[in-house]
Amino acid sequence: MNNTVRNTLGICAGLTLAVATALADNVLTNPGFESDAPGQSQNLVGWTWYGQSWGNTFNETGAEARSGNNYFKVFPGFTKSINYSGIQQDYPAAPGTTYTAEGWAKMISSDSLTGSNVAWIEVSFRDAHANQLALYRSSLINTNAILAGTFPKDTWVSLPITNQYDPNNYTVTNTTTMLVAPPGTTVARYQVVLQGDVAGSTGSVYFDDLTLNLTSPAATAPAGDWRLVWSDEFNQPDGSAPDATKWSYETGGNGWGNHELEYYTSRTNNARIEAGKLVIEAREESFSGKNYTSARLLTKGKHAWTYGRIEARMKIPHGQGIWPAFWMLGANIASTSWPTCGEIDIMENIGREPGLIHGTVHGPGYSGSGGIGGPASLPGGSAFADDFHVYSIEWETNRIRWSVDGQPYFTVTPASLPPGTKWVYNQPQFMLLNLAVGGAWPGNPNATTILPQRMVVDYVRVYQKSVPPLPAQNLRISN
Ligand SMILES: [Ca+2]
Ligand SMILES: [Ca+2]
Numbered sequence: 001m002n003n004t005v006r007n008t009l010g011i012c013a014g015l016t017l018a019v020a021t022a023l024a025d026n027v028l029t030n031p032g033f034e035s036d037a038p039g040q041s042q043n044l045v046g047w048t049w050y051g052q053s054w055g056n057t058f059n060e061t062g063a064e065a066r067s068g069n070n071y072f073k074v075f076p077g078f079t080k081s082i083n084y085s086g087i088q089q090d091y092p093a094a095p096g097t098t099y100t101a102e103g104w105a106k107m108i109s110s111d112s113l114t115g116s117n118v119a120w121i122e123v124s125f126r127d128a129h130a131n132q133l134a135l136y137r138s139s140l141i142n143t144n145a146i147l148a149g150t151f152p153k154d155t156w157v158s159l160p161i162t163n164q165y166d167p168n169n170y171t172v173t174n175t176t177t178m179l180v181a182p183p184g185t186t187v188a189r190y191q192v193v194l195q196g197d198v199a200g201s202t203g204s205v206y207f208d209d210l211t212l213n214l215t216s217p218a219a220t221a222p223a224g225d226w227r228l229v230w231s232d233e234f235n236q237p238d239g240s241a242p243d244a245t246k247w248s249y250e251t252g253g254n255g256w257g258n259h260e261l262e263y264y265t266s267r268t269n270n271a272r273i274e275a276g277k278l279v280i281e282a283r284e285e286s287f288s289g290k291n292y293t294s295a296r297l298l299t300k301g302k303h304a305w306t307y308g309r310i311e312a313r314m315k316i317p318h319g320q321g322i323w324p325a326f327w328m329l330g331a332n333i334a335s336t337s338w339p340t341c342g343e344i345d346i347m348e349n350i351g352r353e354p355g356l357i358h359g360t361v362h363g364p365g366y367s368g369s370g371g372i373g374g375p376a377s378l379p380g381g382s383a384f385a386d387d388f389h390v391y392s393i394e395w396e397t398n399r400i401r402w403s404v405d406g407q408p409y410f411t412v413t414p415a416s417l418p419p420g421t422k423w424v425y426n427q428p429q430f431m432l433l434n435l436a437v438g439g440a441w442p443g444n445p446n447a448t449t450i451l452p453q454r455m456v457v458d459y460v461r462v463y464q465k466s467v468p469p470l471p472a473q474n475l476r477i478s479n
Helices: 141-146
Strands: 048-052 056-062 070-074 083-092 098-106 118-126 132-137 164-166 171-176 187-196 205-216 226-232 261-264 271-274 277-287 290-294 294-297 306-314 320-329 343-348 358-363 372-377 389-396 398-406 409-410 430-436 455-465
Touching: 048 306, 056 083, 056 205, 070 187, 098 118, 118 205, 171 306, 187 205, 226 306, 261 430, 277 430, 294 320, 306 320, 320 455, 343 389, 358 398, 358 409, 372 398, 372 409, 389 430, 430 455
Parallel strands: 261 290
Antiparallel strands: 048 083, 056 070, 070 205, 083 187, 098 205, 118 132, 118 187, 132 164, 164 171, 226 455, 271 277, 277 290, 277 455, 294 430, 306 389, 306 455, 320 343, 320 430, 343 358, 358 372, 389 398, 398 409
16 A cells, blocks of 8 residues: 555566356245246255145246246145145355345235235254254234235235344344354255144245345365464444454544545444445545545554465455555554565555556565556456455465465565565564555546445455464575
């Protein structure tokens, strides 16, 4: 981030990365029943039915479908005892993965639920023995919902799965759009349920367009002997401030050595949690003599690391004069000052270069315009701001290697440095995330710039080697 004019020294040719796989959206197989053969059938592709062997769960074909030609129909079992009928689908899930889920349901006037019959859709997270560890359900479809007007007949009704239940006593404990797989999870089960009453009451419900969206993968260790030592998944409630045990703020509008235009604040207007992600928002507003506000978060004084794989999954903002950065500074900055403390820029992008990101180091004798770095681009010149990408470094004793979406694109070693200058990356560094507006390198916003802009960070994770590397002075370095 400390740049007046951007580097050219030591730059490698821009590397075009292999196509990044975006996270799958809906992980369900046959979510709209369009893979099923036309007509009424109990054989549903991807789904396991449960209920009455004589058949009360069907794929149906017809104009009632919400999308395509097919939908799912269920009616109760008429057993004169509480009975359950429906379909389910299991999806492998690891602890820490997060999802959103919903579906659509419809009742027709001539066959709506009566008595104490009730239907819903749910997602449960289960362990290897199928024990329920967490449970989330949609609102309930029953005669009360019909009377209250929350479930009108003869129309498709959206059923987001947002009620979290205690899986032991089936009481609602929380309302959230984010479904989190708890420790011990091996599977996520998506289920359509119709609970029939003891009176043998009648009625049926149709379902279509069911979704289970994987919104964030779990922290699975990358290849090699990396182990997760620190992370922030940003899973706090919507609208809350970032975790104060991990992050503090640098506030003010001093230009930050780069003639930046924003005033950094610690308000949730500028940094907050939304849907399991940290949002850093740059706004156009008059504030303490500046025309823009934004935020700059850092782990200084709370957490610092020497070596490791440090990565963030984020969706960067865009536009002329917009400058997001994910970077590190030596924890000894107060005593040694910059650039002797060393700076590792894991990801920087400036708005006028939507298809380029930069990884850079700055140290004594090679800082500012002399920083040593390299760029990366996406296939076909795609803009990085169009999607989430994982930006990382693997920082070892005498090597730092930058990657995007697991594809290495730039490496520095002591041999990369200008003659006579020093490798200063053997000391703890803290992490920073900020979104600058304007400055000498990106230039200032203009009429094309759209504000607010958001830097959305799904997670930050730090991995280290199982066996800590030896201090540099104990290593014999060839050459
Ligand atoms: Ca359908
Ligand atoms: Ca997250």
